[in-house]
Amino acid sequence: MTRNTEVLPISNPAISGDAVQGAASQAGPVPLWTGPTIVLVGLMGAGKTAIGRRLALRLGLPFRDADHEIEQAARCTVAEFFERFGEADFRAGERRVIRRLLAGPPCVLATGGGAFIDTETRAAIRSGARSVWLRCELPILLRRTAGRHHRPLLRAGDPARVLAQLMQARHPFYAEADVVVDCGDDSPDVTTGRVADAVLGYRAPLRVDVPLAAHPYQVVIGTGLIARAGAYLAPVLQQKRVVVITDSNVAALHLSGLMAGLAETGFDARQIVVAPGERSKSLAVFGQVTDALLEIGVERRTAVIALGGGVVGDLAGFVAATTLRGLPFVQIPTTLLAQVDSSVGGKTGINTQFGKNLLGAFHQPHGVLADTGALATLPPRELRAGYAEVAKAGLIGDAAFFAWCEANAPALLAGDATLQAEAVARACAFKAAVVTDDEREEKSSDGRALLNLGHTFAHALEAEYGYDGRLLHGEAVALGLGLAFALSEKLEVCARGTAARVIRHIGACGMAATLHELGRRFSASGLLAHMQHDKKMRDGRLAFVLARAIGDAFTSRDVPVDAVLAVLRDAGCAE
Numbered sequence: 001m002t003r004n005t006e007v008l009p010i011s012n013p014a015i016s017g018d019a020v021q022g023a024a025s026q027a028g029p030v031p032l033w034t035g036p037t038i039v040l041v042g043l044m045g046a047g048k049t050a051i052g053r054r055l056a057l058r059l060g061l062p063f064r065d066a067d068h069e070i071e072q073a074a075r076c077t078v079a080e081f082f083e084r085f086g087e088a089d090f091r092a093g094e095r096r097v098i099r100r101l102l103a104g105p106p107c108v109l110a111t112g113g114g115a116f117i118d119t120e121t122r123a124a125i126r127s128g129a130r131s132v133w134l135r136c137e138l139p140i141l142l143r144r145t146a147g148r149h150h151r152p153l154l155r156a157g158d159p160a161r162v163l164a165q166l167m168q169a170r171h172p173f174y175a176e177a178d179v180v181v182d183c184g185d186d187s188p189d190v191t192t193g194r195v196a197d198a199v200l201g202y203r204a205p206l207r208v209d210v211p212l213a214a215h216p217y218q219v220v221i222g223t224g225l226i227a228r229a230g231a232y233l234a235p236v237l238q239q240k241r242v243v244v245i246t247d248s249n250v251a252a253l254h255l256s257g258l259m260a261g262l263a264e265t266g267f268d269a270r271q272i273v274v275a276p277g278e279r280s281k282s283l284a285v286f287g288q289v290t291d292a293l294l295e296i297g298v299e300r301r302t303a304v305i306a307l308g309g310g311v312v313g314d315l316a317g318f319v320a321a322t323t324l325r326g327l328p329f330v331q332i333p334t335t336l337l338a339q340v341d342s343s344v345g346g347k348t349g350i351n352t353q354f355g356k357n358l359l360g361a362f363h364q365p366h367g368v369l370a371d372t373g374a375l376a377t378l379p380p381r382e383l384r385a386g387y388a389e390v391a392k393a394g395l396i397g398d399a400a401f402f403a404w405c406e407a408n409a410p411a412l413l414a415g416d417a418t419l420q421a422e423a424v425a426r427a428c429a430f431k432a433a434v435v436t437d438d439e440r441e442e443k444s445s446d447g448r449a450l451l452n453l454g455h456t457f458a459h460a461l462e463a464e465y466g467y468d469g470r471l472l473h474g475e476a477v478a479l480g481l482g483l484a485f486a487l488s489e490k491l492e493v494c495a496r497g498t499a500a501r502v503i504r505h506i507g508a509c510g511m512a513a514t515l516h517e518l519g520r521r522f523s524a525s526g527l528l529a530h531m532q533h534d535k536k537m538r539d540g541r542l543a544f545v546l547a548r549a550i551g552d553a554f555t556s557r558d559v560p561v562d563a564v565l566a567v568l569r570d571a572g573c574a575e
Contacts, residue, residue: 033059037102038199039109039125041116041174042134043166044154045144047183047191048110051134054192055199056108066111069097078112087114095121102128113166117173126176126235130202132195133177138163140185172266176231178202206425210344210432212439215364219344219428221421225371226307226332227257230265236366237328239301240267243293245316246307247276250334253377258307258332269305270296274315278467281315281350283359289319293327303328303366309335309382310342310473314357317348321363331368335378336386336420337474339370340393340427345435345448351467355533356459362440370428372421383413384510385474390423391505392481393430396450399551401426409509445555453545453553454480460530464522471518478506482513487559487567488546498550515571524568524575528561 038055040048049065056063067078070093074081081090094112098121101109109129115121116131125131136144141163145154154162174180181198183191205222220232234240242262246255251273262269272292274280293304304327306316313331320329331343349360375383387409394402405423412419431451438447457480458473465471482503488494507513515522531542542564547553569575 032200033061033106035106035130037106037109037129039102039111039116039129039131040134041111041125041131041177042113042183043136043141043163043170043174044113045141045163046113046134046136047144047188048134050188051183051192051195052108052110054188055195058192058196059108059199062105062107064101064107064109066094066098066101066109066115069101070094073097091115091118091121094118095124099124113170116177117170122173122176123235130179130199130204131177132179132181132199133174134183134191134195135171135174135180136183138167140183172230172264175264175266176234178204178231206421208425208428208432210364211436212364217365217367219368219370219432221339221370221372221424221428223371223373223417223421225369226254226334226374227261229258229261229305229332229369230263230267231261232369233262233267233303233305233330233367234265237301237303237330239299239303240265241299241301242267242269242303242305242330243296243298244269244271244305244307245274245289245312245319246271247274247280247309247312249276250308250312254307254334254374258305274312276311277469278311278351281311281357283350283352286315286319286350289315290323293319293323298323298327300324300326301328303330305330305332306343307332307334308338309333310338313338313342314347314349314360317346317363317365318350318360321348321361326363329363329365331365333368333370334374336375336383336424337389338386339372339375339424340386341389341431343368343370344428344431345451346439355530356462356467364439368428370424372417372424375420376415380413380510381472382474385472385478387413387423387509388474388478388481388506388511390427391509392451392453392477393427395481395485395502395547395550396430396453396545396553397434397551398426398430399549401430402550406505409505413509445557447555449543449555450545450553453547454478454482454484456480456531456534456542456544457483457527459534460527461522463530463533464527475511478509478511478513479515479518482506483567483571484545485547486570487544487563488548490563490567490570491546491559494547494549498547501550515573522568522573524565524573527568527573528564531564 040052042048053063071077094115095118102124142160179198179202181195205220208219210217259269272289274285304316304320306313313333317329320327333339333343346362346364348363349357352358391405394405408419412423434448434451441448454477458476461471461476482499485499485502489496489499503513512518542559543557544559545553546556
């Protein structure tokens with residue numbers, strides 16, 4: 001996805017916002033705005049020129065009017081240009097003028113009503129500027145354009161009919177703008193103040209590149225992404241026809257907002273709602289969902305959107321991978337666990353009676369929208385469970401990030417939105433680097449398999465519970481992290497006391513850090529039997545991710561069974 005936002009380098013993710021400054025310095029006035037060019041879009045009569053001039057003064061920027069620049073270059077009015085050469089030639093000239101202005105110093109740029117409709121012009125604005133749609137209702141536009149017969153498009157007939165048709169045709173494109181401001185009958189000064197506040201208050205979502213050679217995409221991270229999903233997805237999907245797959249719990253919270261955001265940009269969106277919980281990752285539900293897709297009449301370019309947590313993402317992704325031999329796929333994860341783990345990397349799948357995720361496919365999404373605002377709707381237990389995957393990223397390969405986690409986890413789990421966004425970005429950047437290096441887990445060692453730190457233990461615990469929701473996946477991973485470090489110590493590849501540090505941090509985050517805290521007696525041999533059904537088994541031998549230290553994990557393909565049993569017994573399991 002390419003929008004005017006911060007792009008996080010995978011090697012060193014960091015959070016930053018627009019360069020907005022106030023006041024003045026001794027050397028002279030400092031512009032309020034030092035970000036990219038601000039481009040005003042909207043229909044004729046929206047006030048782009050009047051507001052643009054005032055906005056430029058407020059922000060200390062020069063003002064440019066695209067139509068005026070075209071008239072100067074062509075030495076004729078826009079109306080005369082239309083009459084002599086037609087709209088196609090006008091749009092070509094408009095593209096050249098706007099590209100020239102975007103390549104220059106930052107300014108406030110007012111565009112003609114049709115400029116943002118042009119695909120190439122819209123892409124140029126999206127990649128190099130901050131776009132603002134001045135949205136007006138029809139009666140206001142009619143009053144403002146009354147008697148303006150120099151407007152070429154208004155000469156085609158009744159102005160009310162023409163404007164109504166233009167609204168219907170152009171609003172879905174304007175809705176792709178970064179900022180939308182409703183403009184009523186207030187004075188230009190009042191409206192300009194509202195636009196200035198919206199521009200200065202806007203924080204571009206963060207982006208993490210997943211630069212796969214065959215299928216690169218981006219993870220977009222920020223608040224309000226669900227409501228503006230259409231604006232982010234229109235540039236990356238080939239067809240504005242989608243099917244949203246979600247569960248009934250998530251649907252009650254987020255589905256209406258997503259559907260409205262898709263409709264705003266002209267998407268034809270359908271929906272399929274499944275029951276919540278791990279039991280929906282089954283062959284039966286998979287069959288029901290694929291039948292529903294085929295009944296809708298999906299085509300090869302119809303996209304599947306997964307709206308929900310890891311269960312929905314895994315199920316919907318597998319449905320997308322297999323229906324018509326592969327449909328475009330988008331992840332909109334609504335849990336912290338899904339935002340930092342399952343939504344990135346293309347692993348999809350469902351469960352069988354023999355174990356978890358044993359049927360699946362690698363199917364990379366076209367993009368991921370991680371709306372951190374959705375995290376506020378999570379129960380505290382769900383948020384804590386998702387955090388385990390954040391800490392896991394530091395434990396595998398970034399000791400400094402794990403130290404950051406130790407310092408910031410309490411505030412993050414208490415709802416600090418800035419810390420949550422940074423955690424998601426850093427964890428996703430780490431995973432993106434691993435996935436890019438080993439997309440399909442084909443490396444014999446220390447590739448994508450490293451992401452399974454703690455998971456062999458975790459999956460065994462989940463299987464023991466029967467995937468019934470009493471133990472969340474993230475909670476199982478949290479326990480598995482401590483057990484993996486305990487196993488590393490048992491095998492004498494890790495310094496003593498490291499596991500205690502990991503377990504201490506998990507406990508400080510409010511999760512069960514030891515098997516004793518689950519209040520249930522486990523059988524070491526029973527958990528081992530579950531591990532022996534794990535898909536990571538090779539030639540009948542157990543495979544684990546171990547660690548030499550925090551931030552230094554590695555894979556081991558032949559871990560002695562006795563060592564595993566000893567760790568489980570030390571953790572309180574019966575024989």
